[in-house]
Structure formats: C-alpha cells, structure tokens
Amino acid sequence: MLLGIPVKPFPSYRAAKPPPRQAYKRAHKQAHKEVTMSTATVTCPLCEATCGLQVSLDGHRITSVRGDDKDVFSAGFICPKGASLKALHEDPDRLQQPLVKRNGVFEPVTWDEAFAEIERRLPPLIAEHGKNSVAVYAGNPTSHNLGALLYGRVFYKALGTQNMYTAGTVDQIPKHFSSGYLFGEPLTIPIPDLDRTNHLLLLGANPLVSNGSLMTAPDARGRLKGIRERGGKIIVIDPRRTRTAELADEHHAIRPGTDALLLAAMVAVLFDEGRVSLGRLAEHVNGLDDLRACTAPFTPEAVSANVGIAADDIRRMARELAAADRAAVYGRIGTTAQAFGTLASWLVDVLNVLTGNLDRAGGAMFPLAAAGQTNAQPGRNRGFIHGRWRSRVRDLPEVMGELPVATLADEILTPGEGQVRALVTIGGNPCLSTPNADRLTEAVQQLDFMVSLDVYLNETSRHADVILPGPPPLARAHYDVVFYQLAVRNVANWTPAVLESDLPQEWQTLLRLVDVVTGQGADADVATLDAFVAGEVARRAGLDVALAGDRTGPERLLDLMLRAGPYDITLADLEAEPHGVDFGPLQPRIPDVLGTPSGRIELAPDAIMADLPRLTAELEHPPNGQLLLIGRRQLSSNNSWMHNLAPLVRGGNRCTAQMHPADASRLGLVDGALAVVRSRAGAVTVPVEITDAVRLGVVSIPHGWGHDVAGTRTSVASAHAGVNSNVLADQLLLDGLSGTAVLNGIPIEVEPAG
DSSP, X not given: OBTTBOOOOOTTSOTTSOOOHHHHHHXXXXXXXXXXXEEEEEEOOSSTTOOEEEEEEETTEEEEEEEOTTOTTTTTOOOHHHHTHXXXXXXXXXXXXXXEEETTEEEEOOHHHHHXXXXXXXXXXXXXXXXXXXXXXXXXXXXXXHHHHHHHHHHHHHHOOSOEEETHHHHTHHHHHHHHHHHSSTTOOOEEOTTTOSEEEEESOOHHHHSOSSSBOSSHHHHHHHHHHTTOEEEEEOSBOOXXXXXXXXXXXXXXXXXXXXXXXXXXXXXXXXOOOOGGXXXXXXXXXXXXXXXXXXXHHHHHHHHTSOHHHHHHHHHHHHHOSSEEEEEOHHHHSSTTHHHHHHHHHHHHHHTTOXXXXXXXXXXXXXXXXXXXXXXXXXXXXXXSSBOTTTOOBOBTTBOOGGGHHHHHHSOSTTXXXXXXXXXXXXXXXXXXXXXXXXXXXTOSEEEEEOSSOOTTGGGOSEEEOOOOGGXXXXXXXXXXXXXXXEEEOOBOOOSOOSSOOHHHHHHHHHHHHTTSOTTSOHHHHHHHHHHHHHHHHTOOGGGGTTOOHHHHHHHHHHHTSTTOOOHHHHHTOTTOEEEEEOOOOTTTTOOSTTSSEESSOHHHHTTHHHHHHGGGOOOOSOEEEEOOOOTTOBTBTTTTOGGGSTTSOOOOEEEOHHHHHHHTOOTTOEXXXXXXXXXXXXXXXXXXXXXTTEEEOOSSOOOOOTTOOOHHHHHTOOOOGGGTSOTTOBOTTTOOBOOSSEEXXXXXXX
C-alpha cells in the first residue's frame, strides 16, 4: 500500500525483483494523485450567466477551471470571468483578516476586536442621531452571494434606516419600476425566450459581452446564432457597433438617450396601421385606448431627427415586429441608465404586449424559479407603489425600499436633522461606481464612522474605519436566488462549499452586526439569531422549520424556500444533481403571474404616464451637435470588482475614449493621443481610440476603471488603472421617475490634452 491506498501489483515484474526506481516513482505519483486530486462541480458566481464549471483540485489548490459539459443550462460554456476563479481565489491582495483604522493607519485585528470597535462607535451614534443617520450601500456582488443576499435583508431591517442605497439605481431600477406598475411586482420581468424566438429586437444590450443582464443566458452567442440558423432575424439598436451588433442582421446607431422616442414611434405605427394584435392577452389588458392617445404624437417622422434613424426604417421595424410569428423586444442598460429609462423600459414591454408576443413561446416570457420568486403564488394582487418616503435633501422618491445613490453625497454633506453620519458598504465600491464619484469620495471622508464588508482594500473601503472581509467564492455555498428568476429557461443548481476558509461566512458577519445594532452585543449567540430567522422564514411559508433538519445558515433558508416553491423539490434533491435540475422551457403564466390590484396588465399606469409630457417636449429640441458620452461593456470585466485579476486585464489598457474618425479630425485628435473629456461634473484625461464603430457625435468610455488613487491594496488594478468615467457622470442628471443615474447620453466636451 502507498499512503494507505491499495496499489495493484506490476504485472511486468516478478515478485522476486523489486520494481525499478522509475516504476516506483510512477506508482507513488499515481497514488498521490488518487489521494489529492479531485474535481468539484460548481456554478460560477461571478456574473448573471450562472455557467456550470468543473474545478480541478490538488488538495486545496485549484489546478484548472473549465466548463461543465453536463451542466443542464450552460452545457460546457465558459467565459474569461469564470476561468479566472483560480486567480480570484489565490489573489494575494484579498484581505485575510479584519482591519481597523487607528490614527489614520489600518491595523490587522482579531474579529472580536473589530466588532468591539463597531459596538463602541455605531450604537451610540444611532442613539444620538436616529436610525436614518446610518446609510447602507450594497453593491452588485451581494446578488452573487447567497449568504449576503438572504441575511443582508435581516441586517437592513434590524438597522431600520430609510437611507438604503444599492447599485440598482446606477443600472436597473427603471425596469423594476415599469414592471411593478405594468404587472404588479418589480421582479415580474419578461425575459426573451431566446431558444424559440425568430425575431429579436435588442436595444442598448450587448449580451455577447455581458452574457445577459436581467436575462440569465449562458452562451448568449450560441443562443443568438441559433436564431439566425433557424431563419430568424436579430436587430440591434445601439450607438456603438458592439460585438452583438456585428452578429446581428441589422444595426441602427441610435442617438444616445432617445430609445423611448424610437419605441413610442413604433407603438404609434402599430396603432396607426392597425397592426395591434393582442391575441389571448386581450382579456387581460387595461389602458389600451389611453396608450393609443398618448403615443399618437410620436410618429416616425416626428422622432426621426432626434433618434438619428430614418422614418422609413422605424416603420419597417415596427411592421416586421408585428408580422413575425415569434418575436421579442429586449432592452438593457443602454435603455435604463438614461434620462427616460423608465419610459423606455415600459415601452419595451408595451411592444411585446401589442404584438401578442408577451407570455407566449418565442416571445417575452416570465420565468418560474424554484425558490424565492414572489410572483410564484397566484392571487397576490397587492400592486406596486413607490415614493413611500423621499430623500431629505433633494426630495427623490424611494423605489423598492431604496433611494437613488446619486443623492447619497447630498445626504452626507448637508447638515441638519437626519444627516447621514455613518455608512455601511456591503460588497460595493460606490466611490468608483456612482455618479460624480469624486463628490462622493469627498463626502465619505466627512463621516463619523464607516464599516465595509469587502474582500479588498479598494477605492471605497480605504475610507472605512473597520473592514470585515469574507471568504473566497469557492469557500462558500452558492445558489442563484435572483438570477434564476430572470433565466431564459427554468433551472436550478446548488453548489456546496468546495474549499475551507478561516474567515467567517458573510451571513455570520451580518448576523453579528444585527446583534450590535439591536443592542444584543457583539458577543451574542449567532446560532440563536440564525434559528430565529429560519423560524420566521418557515412561518411565512407555512412550514415546520424542522423539515430542514440540522442544516443552518443559508442552506436551511434555501431548503425551506425550495420546499415552499412551485416544484416540490428540496435542497437534498439538488445536492443529488450536481449538474443542475432542468424544469424545462418557460411556460405561459398569465393571468396567475399578475399582481396588479386589477389582476390585469396595466398598459397606461398613472405613475408612468406622468412622465410623458417631458418626453413629448423632446420633440421640440432637435440635436444641437453636443457630444454625448456613453459607457461600454467588456467581456473580461464586471464593473470595478474584477480588475485585480491578471488574467482579466491582459492585453494592455482597454480604458480608452472611442470616437468617430470625423469627430477626432474635427477636434485635432489622433489615435492613441491623450484627450481631456469634460462634463459639468468633472474631467478626465484618457487615450483616444478612433473607430467607426461609434456613432458620429458619441464618445464611449468603459465603466469601472480609475484605480489610480492612493491608499488601496489592489496591485494589479493599480497597474492597469484607467480612468473613472463616473467622474463625468452628473448626479443632477437622472431618470425622471426612478431617480436612476444617467450614464448614457451625458453632454461632454473633448479637446486635446495639453
């Protein structure tokens, strides 16, 4: 036996002669391999695509990451982000213990010391100034972290502040707003049935790079190619000729920020030419006549100059959409992060309804997730409202329990009752990722206290008084509660923790924070609080908490959520299927999915129609030649939190200002030269990349860069710093209804540097 493992005798040698040294080495190596080598099947936790991965391990060391060919959803697909899991796990810049700032310098401390500091400073501040004196910012990584997602809600409720902010008001709240009023729930979002549609109209979306956004779809390229292979058509509306546009049949370079005008014109064509065909939706729709009247002024001829697309092309696109047997309209961040983000999001689904393509195979359909989907139970007709409270300084409305992050700096910098004096950030980097980032950086330095739950000392956490790190992704269990509610197919996949970590799980850290802010003390029993949370989840689901057995933490909550879900499945069932469970293609769900008070689709809700006069006024303001800034996605990037991984920043600095050749010539700029890009909010100096892939009058700078500040510990990101485009984003430019920041269509000026 070698290392306790039986080894078969070597048939080519007699027992009287011991095997030669080379053969012994081979045998020893094989035995060692059997002891230490293993393969773990996991779901990638780094973006919305939820791809299945095979992670090869040598003991606790990751040797390779590849796609899982047997995964029921991704079938072996992998992108550069998934392949970087090894680099993320081994990143030497990841924090391995808590940090406390003393005399302006971070010192490593024990967990008890870190929580003692929080207990010493945070509860007295709340007692003196009230709950609203504390703000919370949750970044996108929390949506990819089961523990942070489920237990973050417990912490937010315990804290009780109205100053709740997330990355959503930088990229997606308009879609939740419009879906809430159309269908009754902000997460009742129609998803293109990519695998069965024959006609796809994409606006402001680049799924070949994003792998889907508010549309969980691994291997978006393969799925879009499938549309064309079965004789279908893809049309992309985008100011840039993106990778998705290059794959499409048509690309129309729209003027940034005018998608709502284009969509309204297409709606007007359907009504004017008698092409509205509701089909089975007819008995489930309210507001058709109001919709007809309010969109009548937006003829193709009226909007053409503003949108930069010929009136004949607008009419043809509307006619083709109506004539297609299975069609879907989909808009993403290019449509949501603009001045008319909510109206554009609303009109996307209005077109799906008017052409009869909502809730039918090949159209835009409603997923049915195995766990956590509030619209899974029919008859929940409570409706959706916003503005239950408003921000103190700028009077901006709450949406889905949060305020627009564009006003967070105002709440910190403006004295008076209710002033924000403390901030807790959870997996977010708002000093880099939010509008007028320099102003927010100035603001957080005025706080009395700040805590960051983060694995990096980054552009935001460098200002914290206490930093609480979490384990690497493969050292925690994973399930995509959010993204399976947005998937192009109904699936579920569970990933147990693959590796061990000395760091506590984020859910345990959050429960300790709950104990602190509720006065229980930092040394309170986390297990007792966890049991209470599980009991509440079970009670609301009408279940006995004992059904989850001896599970604890997120596993217990998820098991209860699965048991309460629509598929009669448990966590044990998912554990038995490491490659996932396929519940099949999306199915029609109307009327059961509708949660409006009327139980019908509200095509013309007052809360949305209130913004139409502002859109109508745009018809009187044709383009004036002003340069407009837009963002862009990159395949090897996911906002700011993936830039410290060497495999994802290879190939040089991709943070450039893309500009049309004619604009560059007019401004005296050459390829590679430095230019100053200036907005009302700020200015950056950035290399120019001349390309006809961008529309005339448009400049494109990617989001999430700007890692050139002092006080961080992100060596790779700092070496590939780029510039922060959010320095140019104006906190005063917002979507009129939701308060979401305008990141596409920012007025700018450009000139040669120096």
